[in-house]
Amino acid sequence: MKEGSIRLNHTKNAIIRSVPMHPRVMDVLRPIWEKQGQPTTGHVFLNRFGKPYQDTRKAKIPGGNPIKNQHATACKRAGIEDFTVHDWRHHWASHCVMAGIDLITIMNMGGWKSLRMVQRYSSVSVDHMRESINKLS
Structure with a gap:
């Protein structure tokens, strides 16, 4: 957060990189970061149990990829068809x-x-x- 970027440790081509955050993304994530005590390490997005999402490339997760599932649910509720993550x-x-x-x-x-x-x-x-x-x- 202090650098205004997101570090991507697990990418498709296995290259760790950082990308700058748009100011609106910073505005949305800042309260989450502050609520967590302004950590300098760790995951931003946690599941309902307060744990980081598992990398679905490394382990079979019962029920499928949770992010894809949540995206599909949000699209269905919004009436959006044929739009994937x-x-x-x-x-x-x-x-x-x-x-x-x-x-x-x-x-x-x-x-x-x-x-x-x-x-x-x-x-x-x-x-x-x-x-x-x-x-x-």
């Missing part, structure tokens, strides 16, 4: 591109090893393309 990566990358963030920065923050993967994950909306074409004189 993994889709958030596509959504995030697309919004970064449309905000004008360079592809190298997106690649590093997203943990992709190539610009090709960033291009594969990101897309731009029709509105964004319209705004872009309207910039031409």
Whole structure:
């Protein structure tokens, strides 16, 4: 919290990295961090028993992946169909591109090893393309 970043110890490509937090993320997480006594180590997100979520890649968890299950429940309650936890990566990358963030920065923050993967994950909306074409004189 003091550095304003999130450390990712368990990534798909096994590379530990830190990514900066958006100010809104800081605003949401700060009260949780303060309630926990402002720890400098440990997990932020705990399950209902106050324990860190298990890495589902390392152990079979009864009932499946709890984060995927909670996401599916939230989507169902909101009436959202066909949107997975993994889709958030596509959504995030697309919004970064449309905000004008360079592809190298997106690649590093997203943990992709190539610009090709960033291009594969990101897309731009029709509105964004319209705004872009309207910039031409």
